[in-house]
Amino acid sequence: MTTVALLGNPNTGKTTIFNSLTDKYAYVGNWTGVTVEKKLGQIKNSSVTLVDLPGVYSLNPLTKDEAVVTSYLLNNHPDLILNVTNAGQLKRNLLLTIEVLELGAPVILNLNMIDDLKRQGKYYDPSILEDWLGCKVKTTNARTHEGVATLKADLANLTADQTSSSPLLLDYPPMVKQAIRQATEALVQDYDMNHDFAQWLSIQYINKNKAVRRYALFHDLTPLRSQEKYYDAQDFEGQIFNTRFSFIERLLAAASQTISSANQVELTSKIDRVVTNPVLGLPIFAGIFFLIFKLSFDWVGTPLSDLLDSFISGPLSTWAEQFLTAAGALPVLRSLIVNGLIAGVGGILVFIPQIFVLFACISLLEDSGYMARAALVTDRIMQLIGLNGKSFIPLIIGFGCNVTGIMAARTIEQPKERLITTLISPFMSCSARLPVYSLVVAAFFPKHQALIVLSVYFLGIVVALLVAKGYQLLFGVSDSSVFIVELPQYHLPRFDVIWHGTWDKGKGFVKKAGTVIFAGTVLIWLLSSFSTHGYVTNSSQSFAASLGRQLVPFLAPIGITQWQTIAALFTGILAKEAITSSMMVMFHTSSQAVLISALGQFINPVAAYALLVFILLYAPCFATLGTIKQETGSTKWTIWSLVSSLIIAYGLSWLIFTIGSFLV
Amino acid sequence: MAATYTLSHFDRLNEATQERLHNLGLYEGITVALIQRYPFHGPVIIENEHQRIGLRYRVFTQLTGGSNQ
Numbered sequence: 001m002t003t004v005a006l007l008g009n010p011n012t013g014k015t016t017i018f019n020s021l022t023d024k025y026a027y028v029g030n031w032t033g034v035t036v037e038k039k040l041g042q043i044k045n046s047s048v049t050l051v052d053l054p055g056v057y058s059l060n061p062l063t064k065d066e067a068v069v070t071s072y073l074l075n076n077h078p079d080l081i082l083n084v085t086n087a088g089q090l091k092r093n094l095l096l097t098i099e100v101l102e103l104g105a106p107v108i109l110n111l112n113m114i115d116d117l118k119r120q121g122k123y124y125d126p127s128i129l130e131d132w133l134g135c136k137v138k139t140t141n142a143r144t145h146e147g148v149a150t151l152k153a154d155l156a157n158l159t160a161d162q163t164s165s166s167p168l169l170l171d172y173p174p175m176v177k178q179a180i181r182q183a184t185e186a187l188v189q190d191y192d193m194n195h196d197f198a199q200w201l202s203i204q205y206i207n208k209n210k211a212v213r214r215y216a217l218f219h220d221l222t223p224l225r226s227q228e229k230y231y232d233a234q235d236f237e238g239q240i241f242n243t244r245f246s247f248i249e250r251l252l253a254a255a256s257q258t259i260s261s262a263n264q265v266e267l268t269s270k271i272d273r274v275v276t277n278p279v280l281g282l283p284i285f286a287g288i289f290f291l292i293f294k295l296s297f298d299w300v301g302t303p304l305s306d307l308l309d310s311f312i313s314g315p316l317s318t319w320a321e322q323f324l325t326a327a328g329a330l331p332v333l334r335s336l337i338v339n340g341l342i343a344g345v346g347g348i349l350v351f352i353p354q355i356f357v358l359f360a361c362i363s364l365l366e367d368s369g370y371m372a373r374a375a376l377v378t379d380r381i382m383q384l385i386g387l388n389g390k391s392f393i394p395l396i397i398g399f400g401c402n403v404t405g406i407m408a409a410r411t412i413e414q415p416k417e418r419l420i421t422t423l424i425s426p427f428m429s430c431s432a433r434l435p436v437y438s439l440v441v442a443a444f445f446p447k448h449q450a451l452i453v454l455s456v457y458f459l460g461i462v463v464a465l466l467v468a469k470g471y472q473l474l475f476g477v478s479d480s481s482v483f484i485v486e487l488p489q490y491h492l493p494r495f496d497v498i499w500h501g502t503w504d505k506g507k508g509f510v511k512k513a514g515t516v517i518f519a520g521t522v523l524i525w526l527l528s529s530f531s532t533h534g535y536v537t538n539s540s541q542s543f544a545a546s547l548g549r550q551l552v553p554f555l556a557p558i559g560i561t562q563w564q565t566i567a568a569l570f571t572g573i574l575a576k577e578a579i580t581s582s583m584m585v586m587f588h589t590s591s592q593a594v595l596i597s598a599l600g601q602f603i604n605p606v607a608a609y610a611l612l613v614f615i616l617l618y619a620p621c622f623a624t625l626g627t628i629k630q631e632t633g634s635t636k637w638t639i640w641s642l643v644s645s646l647i648i649a650y651g652l653s654w655l656i657f658t659i660g661s662f663l664v
Numbered sequence: 665m666a667a668t669y670t671l672s673h674f675d676r677l678n679e680a681t682q683e684r685l686h687n688l689g690l691y692e693g694i695t696v697a698l699i700q701r702y703p704f705h706g707p708v709i710i711e712n713e714h715q716r717i718g719l720r721y722r723v724f725t726q727l728t729g730g731s732n733q
Contacts, residue, residue: 009687057684057687057688058683058686058687060683062680062683062684088714089713089714089715091689091713092687092688092689092715095687116714120714245691268716272699272700272709272716276700276709277700278700278701278702278703278706281702372718373718375718376707376709376718377702377707379706379707379718379720380702380704380705380706380707383720482680482681482684483707483718483719483720484681484684484685484688484717484718484719484720484723485717486688486715486717487709487716487717487718489714
């Protein structure tokens with residue numbers, strides 16, 4: 001089996017190349033570190049496996065995602081490296097190419113986005129590039145599939161004789177060369193290393209590559225480690241950089257050809273003049289996101305979701321009920337399937353249309369190049385709480401669904417900032433919380449419904465910002481943060497790219513509905529259908545009810561005194577939208593009007609507002625917790641997220657209830 | 665025509681920022697065009713060789729020696 005590693009800078013269209021070469025999907029994004037998981041694909045009609053590596057600017061990693069590439073090269077030996085570059089930005093892209101060529105593995109240099117280069121009125125002679133660099137050069141324009149077929153054929157027909165190559169060695173200054181030679185010889189002799197690999201390792205070590213220095217420490221490579229101080233004192237890093245850079249400048253000068261430019265008006269500047277305008281930038285950003293929300297939750301997503309909901313809760317439930325009754329299933333099993341699984345998992349599945357529409361919009365913004373601009377215009381605001389512009393988008397998305405919001409936080413480079421964004425995301429009031437707000441405001445604040453709901457949303461934002469500020473102080477996140485965004489050229493979005501992006505983001509949610517949510521549903525159903533005496537048909541005798549009753553003394557200080565509400569809050573951890581339906585079940589009613597009047601008898605408006613605040617903050621839902629676990633890779637942070645929101649919710653509701661009761 | 669600035673004083677920045685700037689083709693002595701700046705010391709957009717890059721105001725002033733305020 002032949003392995004080809006796909007490697008290149010961010011924003012080179014690397015993932016689009018991956019998608020058009022293989023028959024498997026991969027995520028498409030425009031920022032560093034989006035391709036987090038290791039992605040493999042099979043090149044169509046061949047035995048060649050393609051490994052998609054995260055986009056990196058150099059082999060010296062700044063973030064964890066970037067370290068993936070270096071450690072891959074340290075520990076694997078791909079048969080070929082396909083280096084994808086942005087032809088319009090070849091000068092800086094070649095810095096990485098040189099690092100790769102020095103390794104000595106066979107390389108195909110792919111000049112992608114060749115149209116962008118031509119638009120600049122330039123072209124590079126591939127044969128000169130091939131001569132100087134000692135590797136094959138292929139030009140493509142992946143967005144229009146231009147040149148992709150030839151590239152694919154080249155990779156599919158990869159044979160053994162093509163997979164041998166010798167490393168590129170630049171004419172470094174004598175002192176550097178000597179240092180490289182000495183270290184290489186010692187490594188070959190004492191550590192039985194392959195010469196080419198030893199040489200590459202030495203260059204990278206001398207060049208202060210953090211990952212390689214860790215590798216040398218781990219493998220105790222004395223020839224390199226003993227000279228570290230000398231290398232750094234002589235600023236070999238700077239000398240290596242200068243040699244590489246002047247090599248590239250000479251190469252590009254030699255290969256450069258002037259062609260008559262298509263004389264196309266600079267589309268990017270034109271769009272940028274509007275969307276990154278200091279005055280209009282923020283309103284445009286707000287407008288675009290308003291549109292996305294309208295599309296996802298009003299115009300397209302919700303009608304589709306409602307349709308799905310009416311099918312699941314209507315015909316599907318009835319049919320299942322009838323089928324199970326006819327088949328003579330036990331009432332317990334019938335209840336598990338109809339009231340537990342179909343109601344629970346179905347209740348989550350109805351969100352799929354909304355989520356997919358939302359993801360499609362986000363993929364569209366990413367593919368067009370707007371996302372980087374959005375991060376830019378919001379950076380100033382986020383800086384105040386120690387985050388950067390890239391955190392803003394995940395939080396906004398969180399208003400739709402916290403799960404998707406947290407997943408969108410992947411694009412944040414700094415691990416701490418990403419963690420903070422993940423931890424504050426659940427305070428964004430997601431759309432699933434809206435039904436229960438509507439219920440409560442209809443019952444207690446009929447005259448000021450919108451105002452009260454808005455205040456709850458606003459409170460969520462304030463809490464999120466305050467908590468973020470707290471984490472900032474706690475973690476000591478300060479000025480050391482890096483916020484430099486590459487603003488790529490705008491491109492007309494392509495349908496297949498958006499579809500890939502949407503599916504890749506959305507399939508995680510579908511998978512979760514089948515696993516975590518499925519398990520959670522069964523658990524909640526057990527709690528509300530069983531008591532110490534076994535199966536109960538009346539939920540007021542269930543475990544959930546008795547648990548609710550026991551918790552009344554603890555929640556009384558914040559104004560929640562009915563066990564029904566408490567039991568409903570438990571189901572809310574499964575899915576927020578379940579709170580309303582659980583309340584109906586617990587209060588033995590099937591009509592919202594009855595429930596509203598029932599609620600009104602029990603509590604006063606102050607307690608009702610405290611309840612709203614508690615619902616807003618008390619716990620991330622099951623799916624969100626699962627996502628936090630998956631994205632942080634830490635059970636500790638997942639539990640902390642649950643515990644901290646519970647504490648904050650309790651504290652704030654208590655304050656509101658206490659002060660409110662005093663005033664009213 | 666947009667104003668141009670020469671970038672220098674890279675050594676004033678932290679290592680990660682320096683490296684990222686290098687990665688994006690910005691080096692000591694390079695000339696960039698200022699495309700956009702935002703009020704309240706918000707971010708700055710610069711352009712070099714058809715590449716637009718967004719920076720924080722503080723980094724930009726450090727690179728331009730703080731002379732062109």
